[in-house]
Amino acid sequence: MVYEAVVCPYCLQPEAVYRHGRTADGRQGYRCTACRRRFHLHYKHTGCQAGTADKIEELALNGSGIRDTARVLGISPQTVMAQLKKRSSS
Ligand SMILES: [Zn+2]
Structure with a gap:
């Protein structure tokens, strides 16, 4: 065991x-x-992993666009957009 x-x-x-x-x-x-x-x-989907939200925020602060961030992290652009909306509301 x-x-x-x-x-x-x-x-x-x-x-x-x-x-x-x-x-x-x-x-x-x-x-x-x-x-x-x-x-x-x-995780089956990379967007659900812990730390992905922080990476999205870091890339956004460095001037990366939504499609650029999605391509680099290997996640959906909808995931990037949803995470950025979540961060901007809080
Ligand atoms: Zn815990």
Whole structure:
């Protein structure tokens, strides 16, 4: 049996993570008790990974356009636009 140390990608606390269901295609889901967020280790879509939102914001601040950012990060332009709208409203 192999144990896999899972660290929360949002708050970086290893002790607060427990397994929390599986997706329809069999990927393991996890939930963090510290920040109460749910995440996966291997995402099917790159736009859902932790840190993608920060990369989008960083590229936008450096003058990259929506299509440019989408092409560089390998995500949809709609994902970039939705993230930028979320950031501008908060
Ligand atoms: Zn957490």
